[in-house]
Amino acid sequence: MAADRAYDQTKTVLPAEVARGVYFENVPSLQGLKLMHLMIAKAGGRMADDVRHEFRLSEVKKITGMKNHTRATLAPLFRELRAMTITEGAPEDELDRVIIGGLLDQAVLDRVDPVSGDVLLSWYFGRSFMDMARESNHWAILDRQAVFHLNSRYSVLLFQHISSLVNLHHITRKRFTVPELRALFSVPEGKSKRFADLKRNIITPAIEEINSDITRLHLTATYHKVGRTVAEVEFTWEVKEDLAKVRAEQDRPKVGRKARQDGSAENPALTFPTSGSIKGIKPWDSIARYNAPRIDGRHLPDLRVLADTFRKWCHKNSIPLDVTSIEKSFTTWCKSYSAR
Numbered sequence: 001m002a003a004d005r006a007y008d009q010t011k012t013v014l015p016a017e018v019a020r021g022v023y024f025e026n027v028p029s030l031q032g033l034k035l036m037h038l039m040i041a042k043a044g045g046r047m048a049d050d051v052r053h054e055f056r057l058s059e060v061k062k063i064t065g066m067k068n069h070t071r072a073t074l075a076p077l078f079r080e081l082r083a084m085t086i087t088e089g090a091p092e093d094e095l096d097r098v099i100i101g102g103l104l105d106q107a108v109l110d111r112v113d114p115v116s117g118d119v120l121l122s123w124y125f126g127r128s129f130m131d132m133a134r135e136s137n138h139w140a141i142l143d144r145q146a147v148f149h150l151n152s153r154y155s156v157l158l159f160q161h162i163s164s165l166v167n168l169h170h171i172t173r174k175r176f177t178v179p180e181l182r183a184l185f186s187v188p189e190g191k192s193k194r195f196a197d198l199k200r201n202i203i204t205p206a207i208e209e210i211n212s213d214i215t216r217l218h219l220t221a222t223y224h225k226v227g228r229t230v231a232e233v234e235f236t237w238e239v240k241e242d243l244a245k246v247r248a249e250q251d252r253p254k255v256g257r258k259a260r261q262d263g264s265a266e267n268p269a270l271t272f273p274t275s276g277s278i279k280g281i282k283p284w285d286s287i288a289r290y291n292a293p294r295i296d297g298r299h300l301p302d303l304r305v306l307a308d309t310f311r312k313w314c315h316k317n318s319i320p321l322d323v324t325s326i327e328k329s330f331t332t333w334c335k336s337y338s339a340r
Helices: 016-020 030-046 057-061 071-083 127-135 144-149 153-166 178-184 195-211 243-251 257-262 284-291 303-316 326-335
Strands: 011-015 053-056 085-088 099-102 104-109 120-125 139-143 173-177 217-226 229-239
Touching: 011 016, 011 030, 011 144, 016 127, 016 139, 016 153, 030 053, 030 071, 030 144, 030 153, 053 057, 057 071, 057 120, 071 104, 085 127, 099 127, 120 127, 139 144, 139 153, 144 153, 144 243, 153 178, 153 195, 153 217, 153 229, 173 178, 178 195, 178 229, 195 217, 195 229, 284 303, 284 326, 303 326
Parallel strands: none
Antiparallel strands: 011 139, 053 120, 085 099, 104 120, 173 229, 217 229
């Protein structure tokens, strides 16, 4: 399934067991989840093979939605993924067979290349994950960019779970008990103990973000009570009709997204400044800060030099500074900018 779709860089194929998260404990942070999706996508049809997988730090930096990571900031994320536990079977059932394993066996962050400044990142998947992938009969095909644009770990966990059900025939809804829902979201012990808190802090924000223009799904939650207590939550879903609007929002920078979603954003024609620095000038300052690689992994490039270089690039390529797509062009250009 993954090998057949290797040509499509917009989709990630996950074993449904991974997408639904029913076997996982110690679920990582938002950035850790995004790194997991990137690693599985990179492995593709070889995810069940006992081989070394690899990519370079520069590949991670090109992805919108991933932070401008360095070798040092990626190390904790690999530790999070190494700590994920896969448990199959019920330990409390003495007649059940229990298998306990992990997502990763080993990850290696190589030395910084003295010439390019790039870093080779490599890893081996754990035996439990490889067995799960090899034996899986159901697969979730996820919109890769939607995952990278989501801003909450809870949104990613809910989105990947529902995505694994979307293409199943005659299934458009699913009920969860409250304990099942807490397990799905991997809610830490002691957090949002009351259902009202769980709904306000986790369920509602996750639904609202998924329903925004950055994913193709629209979710509705129905709360079923026993007496005065919510016992189950039922999710129904549908695929949005206007996917062009979704793709357009995914191509736009994160800056101003909330205003665009709630309709409070104004949409004047944007023009890149014809001279001077862009420091403090919206949205160019924010786009540069969010997308331009940091010098030595820490320092923001000189925004005056960066702006002058972009203007020269536009002139060389006959791109007017007031062209409709100038915002998108600047965002894409910033990701590959080098102060050198």
